[in-house]
Amino acid sequence: MPTRPPLADTPYVRVDTGVLEANIATTATRVAAQGLALRPHAKTHKCADIARRQIASGAVGLTVATIGEAQAFAAAGFDDLFIAYPLWLTASKAERLRSVAHDASLRVAVDSVAGAIAMAQALGDARESVEVLVEVDSGQHRTGTAPADAGIVAAQAVAHGLRVVGVFTFPGHGYSPAGRETAAHQEARAISDAADALASVGVDPIVRSGGSTPTVEFAHPDVLTEVRPGVYPFNDAQQVALGRAGLDDVSLSVAATVIRREPGRAVLDCGSKILGSEKPDWVPGFGLLPDLPDARIVALSEHHATVVSEGRLPDAGSVVRVVPNHVCITVNLVDDLVAVTDAGEVGRWPLLARGANS
Amino acid sequence: MPTRPPLADTPYVRVDTGVLEANIATTATRVAAQGLALRPHAKTHKCADIARRQIASGAVGLTVATIGEAQAFAAAGFDDLFIAYPLWLTASKAERLRSVAHDASLRVAVDSVAGAIAMAQALGDARESVEVLVEVDSGQHRTGTAPADAGIVAAQAVAHGLRVVGVFTFPGHGYSPAGRETAAHQEARAISDAADALASVGVDPIVRSGGSTPTVEFAHPDVLTEVRPGVYPFNDAQQVALGRAGLDDVSLSVAATVIRREPGRAVLDCGSKILGSEKPDWVPGFGLLPDLPDARIVALSEHHATVVSEGRLPDAGSVVRVVPNHVCITVNLVDDLVAVTDAGEVGRWPLLARGANS
Numbered sequence: 001m002p003t004r005p006p007l008a009d010t011p012y013v014r015v016d017t018g019v020l021e022a023n024i025a026t027t028a029t030r031v032a033a034q035g036l037a038l039r040p041h042a043k044t045h046k047c048a049d050i051a052r053r054q055i056a057s058g059a060v061g062l063t064v065a066t067i068g069e070a071q072a073f074a075a076a077g078f079d080d081l082f083i084a085y086p087l088w089l090t091a092s093k094a095e096r097l098r099s100v101a102h103d104a105s106l107r108v109a110v111d112s113v114a115g116a117i118a119m120a121q122a123l124g125d126a127r128e129s130v131e132v133l134v135e136v137d138s139g140q141h142r143t144g145t146a147p148a149d150a151g152i153v154a155a156q157a158v159a160h161g162l163r164v165v166g167v168f169t170f171p172g173h174g175y176s177p178a179g180r181e182t183a184a185h186q187e188a189r190a191i192s193d194a195a196d197a198l199a200s201v202g203v204d205p206i207v208r209s210g211g212s213t214p215t216v217e218f219a220h221p222d223v224l225t226e227v228r229p230g231v232y233p234f235n236d237a238q239q240v241a242l243g244r245a246g247l248d249d250v251s252l253s254v255a256a257t258v259i260r261r262e263p264g265r266a267v268l269d270c271g272s273k274i275l276g277s278e279k280p281d282w283v284p285g286f287g288l289l290p291d292l293p294d295a296r297i298v299a300l301s302e303h304h305a306t307v308v309s310e311g312r313l314p315d316a317g318s319v320v321r322v323v324p325n326h327v328c329i330t331v332n333l334v335d336d337l338v339a340v341t342d343a344g345e346v347g348r349w350p351l352l353a354r355g356a357n358s
Numbered sequence: 359m360p361t362r363p364p365l366a367d368t369p370y371v372r373v374d375t376g377v378l379e380a381n382i383a384t385t386a387t388r389v390a391a392q393g394l395a396l397r398p399h400a401k402t403h404k405c406a407d408i409a410r411r412q413i414a415s416g417a418v419g420l421t422v423a424t425i426g427e428a429q430a431f432a433a434a435g436f437d438d439l440f441i442a443y444p445l446w447l448t449a450s451k452a453e454r455l456r457s458v459a460h461d462a463s464l465r466v467a468v469d470s471v472a473g474a475i476a477m478a479q480a481l482g483d484a485r486e487s488v489e490v491l492v493e494v495d496s497g498q499h500r501t502g503t504a505p506a507d508a509g510i511v512a513a514q515a516v517a518h519g520l521r522v523v524g525v526f527t528f529p530g531h532g533y534s535p536a537g538r539e540t541a542a543h544q545e546a547r548a549i550s551d552a553a554d555a556l557a558s559v560g561v562d563p564i565v566r567s568g569g570s571t572p573t574v575e576f577a578h579p580d581v582l583t584e585v586r587p588g589v590y591p592f593n594d595a596q597q598v599a600l601g602r603a604g605l606d607d608v609s610l611s612v613a614a615t616v617i618r619r620e621p622g623r624a625v626l627d628c629g630s631k632i633l634g635s636e637k638p639d640w641v642p643g644f645g646l647l648p649d650l651p652d653a654r655i656v657a658l659s660e661h662h663a664t665v666v667s668e669g670r671l672p673d674a675g676s677v678v679r680v681v682p683n684h685v686c687i688t689v690n691l692v693d694d695l696v697a698v699t700d701a702g703e704v705g706r707w708p709l710l711a712r713g714a715n716s
Contacts, residue, residue: 009425277687
């Protein structure tokens with residue numbers, strides 16, 4: 001039960017750079033062996049120091065979720081970006097998008113005829129400055145058109161002057177312990193059907209993009225050209241529960257101080273304002289405790305995590321690590337990451353796109 | 359079903375200043391009528407523009423949750439602060455605390471003998487520059503010593519040179535639809551017992567502090583001297599579900615764009631990265647939709663809210679308001695609030711303590 005000296009005032013987010021770099025290399029190697037391009041989702045880390053490592057290991061560019069994230073990464077010199085989100089463009093958003101397209105090769109998304117027309121009109125004479133992918137629903141039932149309707153959306157987008165270059169999906173229903181491989185099959189089927197639908201209206205589906213951290217190992221390289229996992233540099237308690245990663249593969253944790261200890265129970269100074277409060281039924285608590293394998297976080301307030309254990313708990317004042325359930329949420333709650341090796345702190349990495357919601 | 363022109367790119371957080379000011383005035387009046395001091399919790403709003411309105415309406419000072427929040431509000435000129443959290447002080451945290459105590463009248467908290475000794479040692483010759491309250495558990499079972507043990511903690515704190523001036527509790531178990539009044543009774547009992555325990559060791563319990571937005575109307579003025587509600591300037595879906603507020607009493611909402619519409623279903627461009635993902639069993643969805651009373655948010659991703667309705671849903675491109683379940687989380691996810699009246703935007707209020715986790 002190690003208790004570590006804090007590098008910063010707790011609670012803070014620490015990243016073990018050795019584990020991080022191993023995760024980045026492993027996924028890069030596997031995806032390359034599948035013959036797929038890797039375009040990591042940067043909404044997870046929002047961090048140029050990590051994006052640079054991904055590009056250096058062979059990633060073709062970055063995926064982002066918002067125009068704000070695209071602006072931040074373009075300003076940091078990343079010049080190949082895909083906003084994997086069916087934006088509804090207003091004049092204001094179109095102006096921001098044009099500025100990104102000026103600095104980077106930019107792909108955007110549509111998932112409806114109405115959205116495609118709104119995009120073409122808002123972009124005006126800049127509508128050829130972006131590439132467009134049609135989003136299709138592969139089973140998550142969130143956004144995305146039905147695969148069979150992708151041709152209609154593509155044809156209308158083209159008729160309104162947009163440059164459609166392919167299709168994409170997010171198999172988010174793969175976030176279930178028994179559902180990863182099935183979701184990857186459904187992804188392949190949806191992308192294949194959507195590509196056929198584009199071809200049937202004369203649009204070449206050059207880009208066929210899928211993927212997520214839980215499903216990427218099952219991606220179908222006969223159908224897809226590209227995958228977009230996000231969480232893999234860090235991993236988190238969800239990925240451990242899904243069997244996607246072991247606890248030793250988790251590079252990010254929240255360092256927290258034990259502020260109170262009673263028999264069988266302790267309270268840490270980290271809560272939902274740094275861990276986030278997501279807790280799917282299939283994860284065992286509000287975070288994992290790698291330093292306290294017998295313990296479990298049973299309750300979370302904004303600044304408190306309540307830990308119970310039948311084993312020994314560390315003294316008040318000790319610092320322990322907590323692995324968040326969903327790392328994308330945790331990263332968005334701090335301004336920087338404390339990069340560490342076994343030798344201690346090696347840097348502070350700013351989160352250049354934290355809070356870039358729009 | 360009004361659709362409103364966006365004041366900023368969606369999603370953003372808007373505050374109706376008329377409702378906000380009415381909420382601040384109503385609670386100030388009621389608490390004054392109870393003969394209690396009002397020390398609002400500023401972790402909810404993290405905003406000087408709102409704190410100034412609270413002080414102007416009679417609040418005696420502010421409550422905060424972290425040293426970082428205290429630093430931010432002290433720097434903004436607020437000179438009477440209570441950090442209602444049992445800090446475990448390191449040398450680094452003690453140095454930050456001393457700087458706050460230099461600029462403001464400062465109260466801090468202990469809830470154990472060990473924590474009191476650590477605090478006294480870390481503060482050193484500055485230990486008399488702060489006032490100390492002993493936290494007691496009134497039924498939430500988070501932090502706080504048992505009321506009967508408050509005397510032991512107080513006596514040891516005094517023996518180590520700290521200035522103990524009273525007791526406090528947070529009746530967080532009052533966040534349950536049938537539990538508000540009971541929690542307030544338990545709060546009074548715990549504070550009364552703890553005050554007796556302090557008196558029995560010769561410490562005068564001058565300050566007896568309690569309260570939360572759901573319980574404040576049931577606070578016992580015969581026992582308490584002060585209450586610390588936080589959410590009441592805004593209210594949120596939790597307060598509506600608890601019966602503490604009506605939908606017309608909610609001043610804060612997230613403005614979001616409909617990015618996709620199908621029969622019976624729509625998707626908004628706001629998700630857990632602006633609404634937060636808390637959803638107690640007793641709230642009906644992942645947020646309320648005041649513009650769409652027949653609709654419900656049934657799923658939330660980081661940037662998507664899935665809405666279902668048997669009624670009519672607005673066209674894609676429309677902007678609607680979403681009331682978050684827990685407003686403290688939402689405020690912490692953005693950098694400013696868009697202040698509005700019926701006439702439109704009247705200002706942007708920076709969140710000076712956003713992300714001040716430590």
